[in-house]
Amino acid sequence: MIVIDAGHGGSDPGTSGNGIVEKDLALNIAQYLYRRFNELGVPVKIIRNSDETITPDERVKRILDAYGNNPDVVVLSNHLNAGGGDGHCVTNV
Numbered sequence: 001m002i003v004i005d006a007g008h009g010g011s012d013p014g015t016s017g018n019g020i021v022e023k024d025l026a027l028n029i030a031q032y033l034y035r036r037f038n039e040l041g042v043p044v045k046i047i048r049n050s051d052e053t054i055t056p057d058e059r060v061k062r063i064l065d066a067y068g069n070n071p072d073v074v075v076l077s078n079h080l081n082a083g084g085g086d087g088h089c090v091t092n093v
């Protein structure tokens with residue numbers, strides 16, 4: 001089972017450069033992955049499917065609510081960092 005977490009969203013744009021905003025590209029990639037896993041018959045849920053603000057606590061809650069705290073779940077948390085700085089990982093489930 002797969003849970004897809006599109007990084008950032010809403011009032012949290014993440015990084016940006018060359019006209020690309022991280023939250024938008026992360027969502028596009030997440031939606032593509034969601035469609036493909038569905039087509040392949042892999043159980044998958046997406047925790048953000050629009051440009052919405054999600055607090056770190058809410059993000060973790062949604063991930064855990066998708067299939068429970070289950071060792072058979074893989075969480076894909078999409079980020080596209082500009083390089084140099086720290087990562088953005090807020091989940092550790």
Ligand SMILES: [Zn+2]
Pocket residue numbers: 007008014015022078079080081088
């Ligand atoms: Zn990020």
